[in-house]
Amino acid sequence: MPKRQNPFADIPPITDFESCQKARPLILQRLGDVIGVWRGCENRACIRARSCRRGDGACLTAFMQAVPDEERRLFRYALEHRSSGLEPGEAFERAQARVAEEIARFGE
Structure with missing residues (x-):
């Protein structure tokens, strides 16, 4: 059985506010992918890619509110x-x- 890959492994480390702001869109996108929020998304690009294509966290936020x-x-x-x-x-x-x-x- 292949070892499961960490979806967050390639995100740069957070050391200060600026690095946090750079990593935030990637973290939100990856977390959305782990949960699978793209399944309920209306954005066709997300559905085709089977992955969140937005970096602003709107899909994940909408999912969590629902x-x-x-x-x-x-x-x-x-x-x-x-x-x-x-x-x-x-x-x-x-x-x-x-x-x-x-x-x-x-x-x-």
Whole structure:
């Protein structure tokens, strides 16, 4: 089985504000590709390329706004757990538990 390639590996490191601004469009585009926002895009170039062709993050922003709050929180918490070093399965399970606890405690 071939090793999975990191879609963010070729993005230059962020060291200051200017480098962050240069990397931002690439990061938004790659994140949109990982999630697959091009599937619901009306831009034909995105559909043909099976990849986000915009660098302004509008597609990803629209997608995230359309996602229910519960799923947005699940996504956020899973990313937080992954960035703290957990394996994907465990990160997702902990994220699910946290969202379920919040719903039980505070409601939707």
